Amino acid sequence: MSSTALQIVEHFETSVGIPDAEKESCEKLLALYSINSFDDYTWNIFLATSGKRGTLYFSNQYPRLEIEILKASILNMLSAGATLSTCSGRIHDSFFVFDYFESRGFSITQLNQVIFLDFYNYISEINLENWHRNRYLQALQTLAESGEMLGMLNTLSTVSVGRRFKNPSSPKRAPEIQVISQVDNLFFDLNNDIPLGYRVIYFTLRLRTHRISEVLAMPLDCISYPEENVFTISVPTAKETAYHVPVFHQYSFLANGVCESIYYKLLMQQHDYSLSMQVQLKLQYQGYLFVHPKLLRIITVNDFNSYLSELCANNNVIDSDGNATKITSHDLRHINVCERLQSNIISATETMVECNHTSLNQTLGYGYPSKKDEAKHLADITKQIPLFGEQKEVRCLQIPSFKYERLLDDPLTRIIPGYGICCKQNCKPQFEKCIDCDSFFPDPSYRDCFSATIDLLLKRNQRIIQKHGSNAIIQHNEELIRLYQACITTIDAENARKNRGLS
Template structure:
């Protein structure tokens, strides 16, 4: 990472100097602690503690993945040992391998810098960390990410009897980044995939089974792929129950098993039951062909009976289905769908059903907070626009009649006036009013596009909208502190409408 000399987002000290009377080569952890963590490593890897590359077990994917300490090769052994103990600590907390790799790459930058200056880790202070971060982080986001990693590392060191002059807890910078709204796949794509997987008989059983489970139950793909052969039980007559682990399996974290009762006589549930039983028969048949650590799992791969099905295998098959069957999204491109998209559309369908409660949806999705669940409750952008369009047409039916213009609406004049006077109601020229400020009608995008040519037919609509919004603003400006959000929204549309009017003037002048 390149050093950044000037940061507009942080006023930092002008020097990175730090006097140290301790060398970096001191033994940081006592032998007893090192031995404790070295023994704990056996739960996650068969690699030797002293090795600079570990093959770490990833139980939910039934595989081994490499974890390298190559960024620490020029450091004293005690520092490397401390980092390795920190990694084992994270493994015991069931952190993902990707998160751990990200954290140790950030710590490597700090520790290499300390080594280059012969500065002892136990002598650093918050002021030093802030100055270091100002030099070695290009954006507030990187600053915050490195800050958290360093705070985690120093906190771990403190818990293992390494004494710092003060608690290392560098500040977090404010970041005004807007998280993009999650979007489900287009409904036309999901409908086409449902038609394929629910009706076709020549689909590999493991692929069909995973698709049906992903569509009908909200578990993550890693949880579905960890289902046991004995996942079916019969709680009472006419019902069968599917057992699925609802959190990652790790050596120190036994999975919680959720059970989902289903009817044996129901239409789609009967199909699901039949497919699971076929997959069970296949898995039982090939128990002698797979490694010992893969025994007793349901999803023995149809492609190779010597291994278990992976999320990558399933996602690759989904893409092949879309390509071979020309399943396209609303933009005319071959659809791209993953197992996580299926979980997303499942949450969206439940939240929009008005039958299944958000609380029940949260529980089934195994989300820790309701905000996470509600964050999944969005249709695709295309479906949302279409849904908004249908609502507008239902409310303002006369505006969509064959006549060139219409001033009559299905709403009573009193209600229409009240809606129009609401400062958060948007005026859609040529359509009517829209009280849903969360969506973005397509006309807003078109009006700002360089390829858009204004049509004089709509000029009067925009003049009227501009006048209404101007009157609103005059009223809102009387109490600006109270109406700040409404002023901001109306100023945006006032500028948008007037830009159309100006372009119309330019077009008429050049005609």
């Protein structure tokens, strides 16, 4: 018979590892991807459908149970279609979680809501960006879900581990055109000493809107010739299917184009170099176009971005304010989209297809230029509009006196002293802000107009109060009375000062 009463548990029994039945199931699942044993701390993974290989490393410095829960999590991710890089990142993030639990003297199997909130507060105090904090929260959630599925969590209730840090809402912006132009000049000037592989990667990223991961995954046989004077490159999408089979997209270039001809020449040189290096490469690095210029492996994202950073620093690349700056491979994708959206040559839909985006909103989100370039672009647009040129005289609409009086009686009609009335209820006129400014001095000839307007507004408020009307309208009229009374006070004070000076 159960009871709703709770008793404190002084000590939890912690298992050494996951149950034998669950471990046997994990062994069978691992056999689909590796010849290694579930107990090994290194898994050499082979994805048969795509031919991709990689190695996953588990640490032996943590309790066996926690590592086995992590291993079960990784197997679930592989079976769900996660890439090897994603799995490797999850392992790394999980080690951070394990370090936290070890510092608190807990096991992950003792996770409860209080411990989760302590972990949340712990990472909130670390100097990290929110996306990085959320990676640790996702790792903890994955471990908690796997532990619960394996029956290893010693908790009396469901633990809510879905809390996340909100990312800033400001959009990612492209680097300044001035910065990109400087880097373009460095790469496109063939006299500059730049490693061939990095130069070809830069050309590929600038001429199309590829992701860096797509470019680095280009195979040796990526070049074809669909017709005379045209060459085509095949680029795999970075968004893989659940079976790790990439979809190849083809991009064509005119072989006699100014930039394209240079690009083709460099592309073939890189192809020949990579082909000559194949016999020296390990199996997992064979078949790719971008072999590292110095090492026996392919170029990585970190390699390319580090080189960009070094190039910008060595060549004093500066922004419009004269500050040293740098770019990343992903910045090139943003600037490419901005250039296409502002050119009016390539449509937004065509850009979306080229980017391999799933929606137009996703493409437009890449189209935010730097704030400096955005200001220049808007200035080019607005300078064609004669906002500050020769102005036509503004004439009020003339209406019969009986209609004017009827509108004047409307409690929502705005009274503009010495000018007329306005019935546009949503209008927030600038002159009211000017009147309230200490630097404003009203024309003394309008004093009687201000006084008459105040009398009309006072009578209007009396009628509204008698009829139990809107308090909002009463307050609005009182604000106008305050403004116009301030004008009268200013005029009277100035007149008094002048009179004292004459006497």
